[in-house]
Amino acid sequence: MNKVYALVDCNSFYVSCERVFNPSLKDKPVVVLSNNDGCAISRSQEAKDIGIPMGAPIFKCQDLVNRHDVKVFSANFVLYGDMSGRVMSTLSAFTPELEVYSIDEAFLSLAGFKNLDYLVYGRTIKNTVKGQTGIPVSVGIAPTKTLAKVANHIAKDNPKMGGVFCFSDEKDIDQWLEKTPVREIWGIGAEKALFLNRHGITNALQLKNAPDQWIKKHLTVLTLRTVMELRGIPSVTFEEILPNKKAIVTSRTFGHEVSSLNEMEEAIASYVSKASEKIRYQGSVAGYIQVFIETNPFKGSYYRNSASLDISPPTAYTPQLVGIAKKLLAGIYKQGYRYKSCGVMLTNFSDENAGQQDLFKPIYTKSSNQRLMKVVDTHNQSVNNSQLFFAAEGLKKAWYMNQSHKSKRYTTRWDELLEIKI
DNA sequence: TCTGGGGTCCTAGGACCC
């Protein structure tokens, strides 16, 4: 049976989340900034129209912001994560097979739906999500995931489509592919687009018709998979169940530059704590840890370094991981630099219940340590806030990131509920 | 003068994604 995929993508997702709880933002230019209020990572259509580029450092756009009274928000990931859950839960009613691809995108398999008018179904999906969550979405429908991405672009870029687009037949697909620059295809980044352009391949139709051997030789099997998808042959796997992460990274830019080892230790401890909470959540223990530090690459003398260690037996016990991380940090920390960020990576995971045992060392699993972590996690999840934390993380957190335009966590905190004044 | 050939495994780094 032929496959059919719908890609549902939220429009300017973070901005749309802010608008749900603040209707005065409607029709206004709005941007949401990255952590530490650095770059614009979500822009309303109005903000795009006045020329604020994706990923632009906001201080470089200050003129535009002032001139057009752009509404600026700090990233509120607790709110966005919760809203994402609502959108996905709404979508799950429309298919037995849903792949949550990112915080604001999902693929729906419509393969088993016979005699379905896809365009009508797409519009129903769009209207239902808007009605139940307040989030506007675009829907693209096609025989492969890559083509569904293209269809979604078409739906977004052509207002007369009303936010929903479905390819009708082979000829229709080719006509649209001819108008699609290769750079816009899912999986073709700046580098590959440049290479393709140099060889005379500028649009998606030309890529679709390029010889397999040539693609494989110069652009790897990944691009060949993309080409197959453009030809209507599904080649990218559909994953209903989110596989466990293979690596967990926690890193942040500091609110201000840090030049004391003590503060660096606090930050590292804090990130280790966050990362280990995440691996416990997926039932993993880590067999490898890496710590990295970096000064500001935009000014002064630049220094970055990292240190790592294999952990045997693997563990998810925060105090142990913090201890190791601090030793690694001490090995790479150099006095006299002003650091801009640091981070921690945990990887080489195994299942906490199936880990290799070490005859001569205490093991994390089934120990009182594991029970202690369970108590901490259960408590912190129940109040949706890290109320229990380790003293090593520090109390003042002077290094913590800046977020001076943050909205409330309307949906996850009783004390931050939306207030309506009458 | 001249220095094999084929494996495997691991790691670092690149490219890409949102």
Next chain:
DNA sequence: TCTGGGGTCCTAGGACCC
């Protein structure tokens, strides 16, 4: 003054083996 964070996968190249 001010430039995000978190992932995945692939390839090249080195180390090592016989």
